[in-house]
Amino acid sequence: MSRxxxxxxxxxILIMQRNNMVGQNxxxxxxxxxxxxxxxxxxxxxxxxxxxxxxxxxxxxTCWQKGLMPGWAQDLLEYYSKQDLLLGHGxxxxxxxTYSPLHKDWLAKxxxxxxxxxxxxxxxxxxxxxxxxxxxxAPLPVPYCAEAVTLGKENLRRLSxxxxxxxxxxxxxxxFCKEDVLNQxxxxxxxxxEINGFILLDLHNLYCQIQNFSLNPExxxxxxxxxxxxxxxxSGGSLNTLGNDRTIRxxxxxxDAPEAVFTLLETVLDLCPNIDYIILExxxxxxxxxxxxxxxxxxxxxxxxxxENH
Numbered sequence: 001m002s003r004x005x006x007x008x009x010x011x012x013i014l015i016m017q018r019n020n021m022v023g024q025n026x027x028x029x030x031x032x033x034x035x036x037x038x039x040x041x042x043x044x045x046x047x048x049x050x051x052x053x054x055x056x057x058x059x060x061x062t063c064w065q066k067g068l069m070p071g072w073a074q075d076l077l078e079y080y081s082k083q084d085l086l087l088g089h090g091x092x093x094x095x096x097x098t099y100s101p102l103h104k105d106w107l108a109k110x111x112x113x114x115x116x117x118x119x120x121x122x123x124x125x126x127x128x129x130x131x132x133x134x135x136x137x138a139p140l141p142v143p144y145c146a147e148a149v150t151l152g153k154e155n156l157r158r159l160s161x162x163x164x165x166x167x168x169x170x171x172x173x174x175x176f177c178k179e180d181v182l183n184q185x186x187x188x189x190x191x192x193x194e195i196n197g198f199i200l201l202d203l204h205n206l207y208c209q210i211q212n213f214s215l216n217p218e219x220x221x222x223x224x225x226x227x228x229x230x231x232x233x234x235s236g237g238s239l240n241t242l243g244n245d246r247t248i249r250x251x252x253x254x255x256d257a258p259e260a261v262f263t264l265l266e267t268v269l270d271l272c273p274n275i276d277y278i279i280l281e282x283x284x285x286x287x288x289x290x291x292x293x294x295x296x297x298x299x300x301x302x303x304x305x306x307x308e309n310h
Contacts, residue, residue, distance in 0.1 A: 031055035037284025043293035173205035173251035185224035198230035235281035
C-alpha cells in the first residue's frame with residue numbers, strides 16, 4: 001500500500017468517526033466533482049479532513065476505459081457511496097443521438113456500475129456527442145423540435161429503466177444561436193417530464209451564454225422551469241478568439257470561477273426552491289501550483305458560506 005493510500009485510509013477513518021459532518025442537517029449539500037489526478041488529491045485533502053465535503057459527484061464513465069483508479073480515490077468513492085452521499089454524472093451517453101450499439105454498451109456498463117456503487121441520482125448532458133460509430137467528448141447542441149424531443153425522451157426512458165433512480169440533464173453552454181439558448185429551458189422540461197426528471201443547472205454554462213449572446217441573466221433564468229432544478233454546478237472556463245477576432249467563453253473547467261458566477265449563485269438560490277446539491281468542478285491536472293490549489297479551496301468555502309448564510 002502506497003503512502004498516499006495509507007494517508008487517505010486514515011482520513012476516511014477520521015471522517016467515519018465524526019458524526020457531525022458539516023451540512024448533514026442542512027437541506028443543500030455542497031460537494032466536489034471527483035477527479036483522479038494527484039493535484040486534485042492535494043488540493044482537497046484538507047477539505048475532506050475537516051469534513052467540509054458533504055457529497056461528491058463521480059463521472060463514472062470517464063474511468064471505464066482508463067483501467068484501475070488510484071486507491072485513495074477508490075476509498076473515497078466507497079465511503080461516500082456507503083453513506084448515501086454519492087452523485088452519478090455521465091459524460092458519454094449522448095442523450096440526443098439516434099439510439100445505437102454505443103448506447104446499448106454504455107447502458108450495460110451503467111447497469112454494472114450501479115450494482116458496484118450506490119448513487120443518489122444519475123445525471124447526463126443535454127446535447128449529443130456521437131453519430132453512428134463516431135464518439136467525441138464535448139456535447140453539441142440540438143435545435144428544439146418535436147423529433148429531437150421524441151428521440152431524447154426515448155433515450156432517457158432507457159436510462160431511467162436501467163438505473164431506477166432519479167435522472168437529470170445538465171444545461172449546455174455551447175449554442176449556435178440566441179434562439180437555441182432561449183429554448184433550452186423548455187426543451188429540457190419536455191425531455192424530462194415523462195420520467196419525472198430534474199434539471200442540473202450549470203451556472204458557468206449560463207454565464208457562457210450570457211456573455212456570448214449578450215443576454216440579461218434574469219431574462220435567461222426566466223426561460224427555465226426553476227422548480228425542476230435539483231442540483232447546481234459551479235466552475236470556471238476560458239476565452240477563445242474566433243477568426244473574426246470575436247471572443248467566446250467556453251466551459252473548459254480549467255480556471256477559477258468568475259465573480260459573476262457567484263452572483264448567479266445567490267440569485268438562483270432565491271429562485272430555485274428545490275436545490276439539494278451544489279458541486280464545484282475543476283479538471284484534474286489544471287491545479288498547477290499552490291496558488292491554484294488555495295484558490296480552489298477558497299472557492300469551495302465561499303460556496304459553503306453563501307449557502308449557510310442564505
